[in-house]
Structure formats: structure tokens, C-alpha cells
Amino acid sequence: MAVEEPAVEEPAVEEPEDDSDSGGDAEPDVGPLGREILDLFRAVHRLEAQLSEKIAAFDASGEWELDGSATCQVWLRYHGRLSPSAASAKLKTARRLRLLPRTAEAFAAGEISSDHVRVIANGTDVAESLDKNDQLDAEEVARLVAEAEKVFVDAARALDPGRLCRVVTHWRHAVEPQVVVADETEKVCRRKLHMSQxxxxxxxLDGELDLEGGAVVKTALDALMRPPCPGNPRPTASRRRADALVEVARRSLDSGRLPTSGGEKPHLSVVVSLETLEARSGAPAAEFDNGELLSGEAARRLACDAGVSRIITHGARQALDVGRRTPTIPPAIRRALVVRDRGCAWPGCDRPPEWTDAHHIVHWANGGTTSLDNLALVCRAHHSKLHEHHWRARLRSDGKLEVKPP
Ligand SMILES: [Zn+2]
Ligand SMILES: [Zn+2]
Incomplete structure (x- = not known):
């Protein structure tokens, strides 16, 4: 594909020399197509600057009233076919830009983007609150903003809007820490998490977290986003994040430290008939206690280790045995398993013990014993292979697990 590369590179090497001859700024060598793109970016910034200037003039003129619009923002929304938030952001930036001559100049020259301008415009509105609180007189506020603006515009020429925002936030904090507190409070107020079925x-799932809350969740998820097992197709980051979220919840349920409800620690209950657990043909599906159904094989996997309470029903759903998080695997046997398997026993898998379930090679519902010679530690992904995907496992005499595809 890149066979033609050397031919393109040769003339490009000479370009910087041309630049130094003409005494211009050393522009990065981006190739002809890259150059066209950067020129178009500049043109777009220049057009955006013109648009902003016109909007500010239009706003001040009151011409938006001619068609009966209640405000300039309503006019922009309707005629510009903008969302309410986009219209109000454009108007706010246009109004503030009139007070920021250096920013307006760099914008009009196409040197900085509308995102940079928005960061500077929003960041310098701290001046308004200083003015209102009578902490400084108008002249002092204007001088403060003018000094900062020079720094911000220089920074905007070199930084992306996200980094520029950090520079501006440091300044806001230095000038008036209370506005940074207010920014944070506003983000905290917007937090939400929707979970629908x-x-x-x-x-x-769909939601929004504030800076600190989001960082806590991300740190926990990152810690549990283990790389995939060698030899397995690499799952996407979003899939590993989904697994990590389930793992965080599973571990906090298992820890037994969550607040009780109705005198019981929160737990997951599965209602399953004995013939389903024994994998007899014609058996019904299993049920979570909220009525959602799951396959008999998934229920056999959950019942295989101790993570869930078991209510085994017989025939017309009579409860045969109600388990209250009684571990199926006694702690001494689990410890011995950890010593023997040191993590997932699946050949080639390196998941540590805390990621594993103890799998009964012959399920206890089919008469298998809970003893070392009938148990192996397997990670959740490999546990699913053994149940839902019907792989077969056998313990060799040296204690190693041998697996065969169905
Ligand atoms: Zn199992
Ligand atoms: Zn594994």
C-alpha cells in the first residue's frame, strides 16, 4: 500500500529550507493534502469569527425583533435551525468576544478555533462576578482580564481546547476560587445514571458523573479491566469495561459489607427446579427473583460455586432447600484449590484466584462431590465455556486441567 512513499518524501525534505529562506515561521511538514486540510481549518475559523461578529452586532441592533422573535437566541434557534443550547452558546460567546479584542483578532485571523474562543470567553466571565461582588472596580477587572487574555491567546495557539481549559481554570482559581467551587457544584448537580431494561x-446504561465521582469509578474499572486471556480473541475496551463494572458489583456483593435490606445482605437469588439443575431434558428455565428467565446451564454455572443463594424447587416450584449464602465450597478446600491451581486452571489462562469460580467437574446436582479431585478454579469466561458452551474438562492425575471442545 505504501509503495509510493519514498517518491513523496523527497521533495518534502526540501520544504523547510524554502521556509527558512523566505524567513517565515517554520510550519510542520504535513504533506500537500495535510496542508490543504489545515488551510481549510483556518478558513473555517475565519468564517466562524465573522459569524460571531455578525451575531453580536445583530443582537445589539435588536433587528431580531422584526419577525416577532422574543429574544435573539430564539431567532438563532429558529432561523439557524440550532438546538437551544447551541444557540445560547453561540450568542454568549459572541457577546463576550466584544470584550476580548485579542481573542477576536486571533479568531478572525483563523489562528484559533471556536472551541478555544468558547473556553476563553467562558473562563473570563469570572470578571462579571468580581464586578458584581464589588471586590474590584470595573477598571481593575478590565485590566485583570486584558492581562490574562494575552496569556490565554498565546496558549490557544499551542494547545488543544482541553489543555487550554486547564490553564484558564488555574487562573480562575487564582482570581476567585469560589467560581471554581461553583463550577464543580454545578457538575455534581448534573450527575445521573439511568438504568433501563x-x-x-x-x-x-446511560449517565453523567462529576469529575471526582467519575475518577473514582474509572479508577475502579481500570483496575479490573484485565487484558484478555492469551489465545482468546481480544475483546474491545468497551466490553472489558462492561465486565469490569459487573466485577465491581459482584465483589462488593461478595464482600458482605453492603447495607442489609429486610434483615438480609443483598444477594442474587435464582429459583431453579431440581430437574433443571440436574440438566434433565424437558426441564423448565431458571428464574431470577425478579422474574427474569435464564437458561438452566447458566443456573448450573451460578450454583456451581457459592456466589448465589439457592432456592431449589421441585415440580410445581416447591422450595426444597433455601440456601443463605452458605458456601458450597468450604474455605479450607478453596485455599487448597488456590495453592494447587494458582488462578484459572484453563490451559494458558493467567487470571488470578480472585477472578475465579470453583467448578465442579461432575456437578453436585448430578452427585459430584465437593472435593479437590472434582474441583478446579476457572475464570468467569472459562466457566461459561464449561457450562453454556459445553466444553468438557477432566483433571489429570498431576492435578492439571484438560479441556476439550464440544
Ligand atoms: Zn461450573
Ligand atoms: Zn480463564
Whole structure:
């Protein structure tokens, strides 16, 4: 694909020399197509600057009233076909830009983008609150902003808007820490997490977290986003993040430290008939206590280790045995398993013990014993392979697990 590369590179080497001859700024060598793109970016910034200037003039003129619009923002929304938030952001920036001559100049020259301008415009509105609180007189405020603006515009020429925002936030904090506190409070107030269930039983998550809350969640998820097992197809980052979220919840349930409800620690209950647990043909599906159904094989996997309470029903759903988080695997046996397997026993898998379930090679529901010669530690992904995907496992005499595809 890149066979033609050397031919393109040769003339490009000479370009910087041309630049130094003409005494201009040393522009990075980006190739002809890259150069066109950067020129177009500049042109877009220049057009955006013109648009902003016109909006500010239009706003001040009151011409938006001619068609009966209640405000300039309403006019922009309707005629510019903008969302309410986009219209109000454009108007706010246009108004503030009239007070920021250096920013307006760099914008009009196409040197900085509308995102940079928005960061500077929003960041310098701290001046308004200083003015209102009578901490400084108008002249002092104007001088303060003018000094800062020079620094911000220089920074905007070199930094992306996200980094520029950090520079501006440092300044806001130095000038008036209370506005930074107010910014944070506003973000905290916007926090939300929606969790809805689809008709076929999946859960859809959507939400927004403030800076600190989001950082806590991200740190916990990152710690549990283990790389995939060698030899397995690499799952996407979003899939590993989804697994990590489930793992965080599973571990906090297992820790037994969550607050009780109705005198019981929160836990996951599965209602399953004995014939389903024994994998007899014609057996019904299993049920979570909220009524959602799951396959008998998934229920066999959950019942295989101790993570869930078990209510085993017989025939017309009579409770045969109600387990209250009684571990199926006694702690001494689990410790011996950890010493023997040192993590997932699946050949080639390196997941540590805390990621594993103890799998009964012959399920206890089919008469298998809870003893070392019938147990192996397997990670959740490999536990699913053994149940839902019907791989077969056998313990060799040296204690190693041998697996065969179905
Ligand atoms: Zn199992
Ligand atoms: Zn594994």
C-alpha cells in the first residue's frame, strides 16, 4: 500500500529550507493534502469569527425583533435551525468576544478555533462576578482580564481546547476560587445514571458523573479491566469495561459489607427446579427473583460455586432447600484449590484466584462431590465455556486441567 512513499518524501525534505529562506515561521511538514486540510481549518475559523461578529452586532441592533422573535437566541434557534443550547452558546460567546479584542483578532485571523474562543470567553466571565461582588472596580477587572487574555491567546495557539481549559481554570482559581467551587457544584448537580431494561432482558446504561465521582469509578474499572486471556480473541475496551463494572458489583456483593435490606445482605437469588439443575431434558428455565428467565446451564454455572443463594424447587416450584449464602465450597478446600491451581486452571489462562469460580467437574446436582479431585478454579469466561458452551474438562492425575471442545 505504501509503495509510493519514498517518491513523496523527497521533495518534502526540501520544504523547510524554502521556509527558512523566505524567513517565515517554520510550519510542520504535513504533506500537500495535510496542508490543504489545515488551510481549510483556518478558513473555517475565519468564517466562524465573522459569524460571531455578525451575531453580536445583530443582537445589539435588536433587528431580531422584526419577525416577532422574543429574544435573539430564539431567532438563532429558529432561523439557524440550532438546538437551544447551541444557540445560547453561540450568542454568549459572541457577546463576550466584544470584550476580548485579542481573542477576536486571533479568531478572525483563523489562528484559533471556536472551541478555544468558547473556553476563553467562558473562563473570563469570572470578571462579571468580581464586578458584581464589588471586590474590584470595573477598571481593575478590565485590566485583570486584558492581562490574562494575552496569556490565554498565546496558549490557544499551542494547545488543544482541553489543555487550554486547564490553564484558564488555574487562573480562575487564582482570581476567585469560589467560581471554581461553583463550577464543580454545578457538575455534581448534573450527575445521573439511568438504568433501563429492554423487553428481552438486557440492561441499558446511560449517565453523567462529576469529575471526582467519575475518577473514582474509572479508577475502579481500570483496575479490573484485565487484558484478555492469551489465545482468546481480544475483546474491545468497551466490553472489558462492561465486565469490569459487573466485577465491581459482584465483589462488593461478595464482600458482605453492603447495607442489609429486610434483615438480609443483598444477594442474587435464582429459583431453579431440581430437574433443571440436574440438566434433565424437558426441564423448565431458571428464574431470577425478579422474574427474569435464564437458561438452566447458566443456573448450573451460578450454583456451581457459592456466589448465589439457592432456592431449589421441585415440580410445581416447591422450595426444597433455601440456601443463605452458605458456601458450597468450604474455605479450607478453596485455599487448597488456590495453592494447587494458582488462578484459572484453563490451559494458558493467567487470571488470578480472585477472578475465579470453583467448578465442579461432575456437578453436585448430578452427585459430584465437593472435593479437590472434582474441583478446579476457572475464570468467569472459562466457566461459561464449561457450562453454556459445553466444553468438557477432566483433571489429570498431576492435578492439571484438560479441556476439550464440544
Ligand atoms: Zn461450573
Ligand atoms: Zn480463564
Amino acid at each position: 429492554t423487553l428481552d432482558g438486557r440492561f441499558v
